[in-house]
Amino acid sequence: MPIVLISPEFTQEQYEETNRKLTGAKSRMESPADWPVEGLLAHIAGQGERSFRVVDVWESEEALNRFAEILIPILREAGVEGDPEVYPALTYVSA
Numbered sequence: 779m780p781i782v783l784i785s786p787e788f789t790q791e792q793y794e795e796t797n798r799k800l801t802g803a804k805s806r807m808e809s810p811a812d813w814p815v816e817g818l819l820a821h822i823a824g825q826g827e828r829s830f831r832v833v834d835v836w837e838s839e840e841a842l843n844r845f846a847e848i849l850i851p852i853l854r855e856a857g858v859e860g861d862p863e864v865y866p867a868l869t870y871v872s873a
Contacts, residue, residue, distance in 0.1 A: 780819060780867040781836045786860030787829035788853075799852045814848050817841025819870065835870060 794806070801812050810818045820835040836842040842864065 779838070780870040781839050781842045782863075782865055782867050783832075783834040783836065783842060784863040785832040786853075786858060786862055787831065788856070788858045790825060790830045792853075792856045792858055793823060793830050793832065795856045796849070796852050796858075799855070800848070813845065815841065815844040817844070820872065835867060839866075 797807055800814055801807065807813065807821060810816075810821075813821075817837045818834065818841070819837055821832070822834075823830070823832045825831075834842075834845075836845065
């Protein structure tokens with residue numbers, strides 16, 4: 779079952795710093811191959827009214843957990859506080 783992750787609020791600068799640490803250089807991820815683990819179905823990032831937000835969809839809770847083990851320490855280093863919202867997707871449709 780797909781799992782949705784919605785990031786805590788943070789800045790675009792923190793997002794770019796996080797990506798550089800995840801990829802080794804890139805400030806923007808462009809392909810599922812850029813992620814350090816397999817299982818990503820969708821990644822959407824952008825500036826909202828109050829903060830920069832990221833929404834990921836993962837193929838399973840196990841895939842998300844593998845990614846979270848890498849991501850959470852990097853977010854903390856970047857000064858991102860709070861925990862992401864995580865829940866099972868009732869529906870996942872892709873074009």
